[in-house]
Amino acid sequence: MESDWLQRLPAGRQNLYDTGEMICRPGMAHNRIFMLNSGSARICLSAEHRELTLGCLKPGSIYVTHTRAWVESLEPTSITSWPIEQLTLLIVEAPEIAITAMREIGKMLQQATTLIEDLAFRSVESRLARYLLLEESTQQCQTIQLTGQTELLASLLGTSRQTLSTLLNRMIRDGLVARPDRQHLILLDTQRLQQLASVS
Amino acid sequence: MESDWLQRLPAGRQNLYDTGEMICRPGMAHNRIFMLNSGSARICLSAEHRELTLGCLKPGSIYVTHTRAWVESLEPTSITSWPIEQLTLLIVEAPEIAITAMREIGKMLQQATTLIEDLAFRSVESRLARYLLLEESTQQCQTIQLTGQTELLASLLGTSRQTLSTLLNRMIRDGLVARPDRQHLILLDTQRLQQLASVS
DNA sequence: TCCACACTGTCAGCTGGCTGACAGAATCGT
DNA sequence: ACGATTCTGTCAGCCAGCTGACAGTGTGGA
Structure with a gap:
C-alpha cells in the first residue's frame, strides 16, 4: 500500500x-527518506x-534519516532513497500521499508511546x-x-543479555513456554x- | 504559525x-484534533x-485525542476542537497544511525519542x-x-516525588543551583x- | 577432527531508585 | 489568627536489574 505512492516518486x-x-x-x-527493498535492519x-x-x-x-537513531543492517540489505525535499514537492501535487505518510508516522509515534510506557512502568519480565x-x-x-540471538532480543526489551537469559529460562522451567530449538x-x-504482561 | 492554518478550518x-x-x-x-486557546494542560x-x-x-x-495518553488541564483551560476528518479534507484542498502538520508530529516523535533515551540510558540525576x-x-x-510543584516535575522526569526532592536538595547543598523561592x-x-547531564 | 570463536546459562555482589512513614513548612478558608 | 489541608524534606529498608566472571555448549573452518 505504501509502496504504491513511493513508486510515483522520481x-x-x-x-x-x-x-x-x-x-x-x-x-x-x-535528510533522506528511504524504503527497504530486501534484507532487514534495526533502528x-x-x-x-x-x-x-x-x-x-x-x-x-x-524510514527517514534525520532521526537521532541509528539504522544497522542485520543481513545484506538493499534500500532506495530520495532527498526529503522531493517528498515535500510530491505532497503538493498528490495530497493523498500526505495522509498515508501521516498515518505511517502516527504508527511510529504509537510504537514509541508503547515503549515509553514499558520502560517507565513495567518490569523486564512483564515486557x-x-x-x-x-x-x-x-x-x-x-x-x-x-529474530537474531539473545543479545538482540535483550536490546529490544531494553535489558541486559544476562537478565533476559535468566528470565527466559525461568519461564521454561515454570512451563510457561518451551524451546524446541534455539x-x-x-x-x-x-x-x-497474559497475567505477567498486565501486572507490574 | 500553526494557528494560521487552523483558522482556515470551519x-x-x-x-x-x-x-x-x-x-x-x-x-x-x-477522534478529534484540538488547539488549546488558554490555560495549560499536561499529556x-x-x-x-x-x-x-x-x-x-x-x-x-x-494535539489529537486518539492517543493512548491522557490530557489533564492544569488550570482553567479552553480548547477548540474539530473532528479529525475535517483535517483530512482540508489537506486535500490546501496541501501545505500537511507539511506543517507533519513537522508538528515529527517534533513530537523527536521528543518521544529523547524520553526513551533518557529512560533507557540515563540516571534520574542526569535527567x-x-x-x-x-x-x-x-x-x-x-x-x-x-511549572507546578515537585510532584509534577517528578512525573515529568519519570521518578518519584521523594527521589526528586532528595536529588534537588543535594544539588542545592553542593552549590550547583540555588532556590530563591519555591x-x-x-x-x-x-x-x-552539563557534566552530570552527559555522563551516565 | 580438532581448535578457535561466538553464543548461552548462571552466580555473587552491588546499587539506584522505589516505598512507606513521619515531621516540618506553606497555604488557605473562615 | 488558627486549625486544616496540602506540600516538602528526609530517612530506613528493600529489591529489580546491572556488572563481571566463568564454565558449558554450539558451530565453522582448514
Whole structure:
C-alpha cells in the first residue's frame, strides 16, 4: 500500500549494505527518506555501552534519516532513497500521499508511546511476556520464530543479555513456554503470560 | 504559525475545563484534533499508582485525542476542537497544511525519542540536569520558573516525588543551583550540570 | 577432527531508585 | 489568627536489574 505512492516518486538512489553496516547514523549530512527493498535492519538508540532497539525494518518499510537513531543492517540489505525535499514537492501535487505518510508516522509515534510506557512502568519480565504474546499474534503460528540471538532480543526489551537469559529460562522451567530449538519458542500457558504482561 | 492554518478550518467546537479535569482519555469515542486557546494542560501516561508526564500544552499547542495518553488541564483551560476528518479534507484542498502538520508530529516523535533515551540510558540525576539546562535555554532568563510543584516535575522526569526532592536538595547543598523561592531556581554551575547531564 | 570463536546459562555482589512513614513548612478558608 | 489541608524534606529498608566472571555448549573452518 505504501509502496504504491513511493513508486510515483522520481527514481531514487540505490544502496547496498553488508551485515552489520550502518545505513544511517545520527547527524548525517542529508535528510533522506528511504524504503527497504530486501534484507532487514534495526533502528536503535545507543549510549556508551548500551543499546536499545526501537524496532526492525522489513522489505517495504519506510524510514527517514534525520532521526537521532541509528539504522544497522542485520543481513545484506538493499534500500532506495530520495532527498526529503522531493517528498515535500510530491505532497503538493498528490495530497493523498500526505495522509498515508501521516498515518505511517502516527504508527511510529504509537510504537514509541508503547515503549515509553514499558520502560517507565513495567518490569523486564512483564515486557518479555508482552513481547511473546505480541509475536504470537503477529506471526499466526503459536510456535514463534525469534529474530537474531539473545543479545538482540535483550536490546529490544531494553535489558541486559544476562537478565533476559535468566528470565527466559525461568519461564521454561515454570512451563510457561518451551524451546524446541534455539530459534523457536512455543507459548504453553497463554493465561499466565497474559497475567505477567498486565501486572507490574 | 500553526494557528494560521487552523483558522482556515470551519468553526470548531469550544470546550472549557476546570483545573484537574480530563480533556481526553485513552479510548475516547471520537477522534478529534484540538488547539488549546488558554490555560495549560499536561499529556500523561498512567499505570496503577504511577504517572509519567510526556509534556505540557500551552496556548496555541495542537494535539489529537486518539492517543493512548491522557490530557489533564492544569488550570482553567479552553480548547477548540474539530473532528479529525475535517483535517483530512482540508489537506486535500490546501496541501501545505500537511507539511506543517507533519513537522508538528515529527517534533513530537523527536521528543518521544529523547524520553526513551533518557529512560533507557540515563540516571534520574542526569535527567534532572538535562531538564534544568533545557529550561534555562528555553526561558531566556537564567532564573528558571518551575511549572507546578515537585510532584509534577517528578512525573515529568519519570521518578518519584521523594527521589526528586532528595536529588534537588543535594544539588542545592553542593552549590550547583540555588532556590530563591519555591517556584524558582537559579543555575549556578552550568559546567558541572552539563557534566552530570552527559555522563551516565 | 580438532581448535578457535561466538553464543548461552548462571552466580555473587552491588546499587539506584522505589516505598512507606513521619515531621516540618506553606497555604488557605473562615 | 488558627486549625486544616496540602506540600516538602528526609530517612530506613528493600529489591529489580546491572556488572563481571566463568564454565558449558554450539558451530565453522582448514
